[in-house]
Amino acid sequence: MHVPDGFLDAPTSIATGVVAVAGVAVALRGARKELDDRTAPLAGLVATFVFAAQMINFPVAGGTSGHLLGGVLAAVLAGPFTAVLCLSVVLLVQALLMADGGVTALGTNITLMGIVGVVAGWLVFRGLLSVLPRRTSMVAPAAAVAALVSVPTAALAFAALFVIGGTAPVDSGKVLVAMVGWHVVIGIGEAVITALVVGSVVASRPDLVHGARHLLAARELEIRKAVA
Structure with missing residues (x-):
């Protein structure tokens, strides 16, 4: 999922950079409440786990490999705003040091993995919890489905x-099919x-x-009402 230098043109990279800066700024404010x-x-342990887990690739097929994105995992454990910060720090360290x-x-990478992945996964997670039985045992299954959705x-x-701004001589339709198709498979590993x-x-x-x-x-409120 990591996008290398030069894979997108300068205007597109600059635009995603602006989105990333804005997203991190919003996350900094929101994380204060979380x-x-x-x-x-x-949150520190989550960032460390995501960093370590992203270094472990698992084979998919045809020489393709994937790794944990960790956006939904971080959002469910530490909160969506904190998750954006965790992923941003991980991606920054990976880009500069590794x-x-x-x-x-x-x-671009912060926008894709740290913002799109986190926001999409968190919306799915909260949507599922709103219709599932209100029990803590439903948190893990909802997180798994959200993680599966967030990757593709x-x-x-x-x-x-x-x-919009691809520079590689590859048909965009083939890129779409390959990226989404393989990342559905990768998403299964993410969900597990x-x-x-x-x-x-x-x-x-x-x-x-x-x-x-x-x-x-909600459970504590129900207990208090029953006691009262």
Whole structure:
């Protein structure tokens, strides 16, 4: 998913850079409401986990490999605004220190993985929780589906950017089919990993999981009403 330098033309890269800067600025303001002394360490652990997990590639087919994006995982555990910041920091370190993704394409990668992937996944996650039974056991399955959706959505966004400003001599239709098709498969791996990690944390400390807070609050309110 990492876009290298020169894969998109300068105007497109600049435009996505502007979107990335604006998105990070909004995330900085929003994260103030999500983080406190108790949850801030979890955000650091999430960023570290995503960084490490993105370094592990798993084979898909035909020599293609994929890795965890981590947007939904970070959003469910630490909150969507914090997730954007976590992914942005991870992508920045990867681009500057490990040449994983181009420096001039940093704005593009943050836009695709740190903003599109997080926002799309978080909307799906909240939408599912609104129709599923209001139990914390539903958090992990909802997160898995959201993670599955977020990966091809980010790939679709890249395909759209390639139509606008792609520089490689490849047919845009083939890029769309290849990117979305393979990333649906990659999304299955993303869903499995997300479900396992979120499920483990929810089982041990549901109070630390941002995506489960409103369920816990509703349960406590019901208990208080029953007692009263």
